[in-house]
Amino acid sequence: MKSHEQQNEGGVRYSSKLMSALNKFAGGLSTDVHNPLLRKYGRAYDYLISADAFRYKEDIDAALDQYRHALALHEDFTEAHIGVGKCLRRKGDSMGAIRYFKLALKGNPFNKEVHLDLGKCYNECGYIDKAIQHYERAIKLAPDYLEAKFGLALIVELGGDLTYATTLYHDIIEQDPEFLPAYNNLGSIYLRQGVFTQAEQVFRSLVRRAPDFGRGYLGLALTLDKSNNMAGALDAYNKVLEIKTSTRNVDYVKRRIIALNKALGRAKTRRNTTLVRVK
Secondary structure: OOOOEEEOOOOOEEEHHHHHHHHHHHHHHHHOOOOHHHHHHOHHHHHHHHHHHHHHOOOHHHHHHHHHHHHHHOOOOHHHHHHHHHHHHHOOOHHHHHHHHHHHHHHOOOOHHHHHHHHHHHHHHOOHHHHHHHHHHHHHHOOOOHHHHHHHHHHHHHOOOHHHHHHHHHHHHHHOOOOHHHHHHHHHHHHHHOOHHHHHHHHHHHHHHOOOOHHHHHHHHHHHHHOOOHHHHHHHHHHHHHHOOOHHHHHHHHHHHHHHHHHHHHHHHHHHOOOOOOO
């Protein structure tokens, strides 16, 4: 009588049906499961992998060479177009990068990262409207795409649309409360607009989250200074020096510390002075 069980080397018995199913599954892994890019592009895919490795090691020329070998084999290789675009942008050729990113979009118009890259390149080349278009397209494809939102916010802020920029920075902070640059830029907008209460709230939120972030304390110091909170401004300016922030601000900060110390000293003297009758 044929046994319905098989024994493995460890002495555990399995039913023959289970063993058959396991063998079929294992065989399927080796014959049915393949990388679709490898299946489609073959040798060109090997060039892509090699190019990516060179690019991550910052060997841009070697990466470009490998990407172009891949494209010589398959002109429609979207991932290779993206790779060339990233390399050209890294070399400072944003216009050349735009050409390859646009070719990549022909293969996949719904790639949010390519739209982001195009937004960056168009911005670098001074084509602001096109940059905004691609940033907004990336956000439409992925409403939570923080990097695209931040890039868009920077462009519209520099273009003077502070209302749109403010909305975007608020969206970013709501989505990710630890996205520190959004606090800094939002606080700076409120400061420029003279909305000191909101600017102070934003900068205080920033320094609570990043106690070693000098620019946060600088923003807070400027806000308090502008709103005539001399003692608070003096404390914040001193904190900037303690953290050793950007050297370009140090001279200004030192001058304000001296001025505020003098102003506070005179105010204290006036408060503590008692009049003495001269006989």
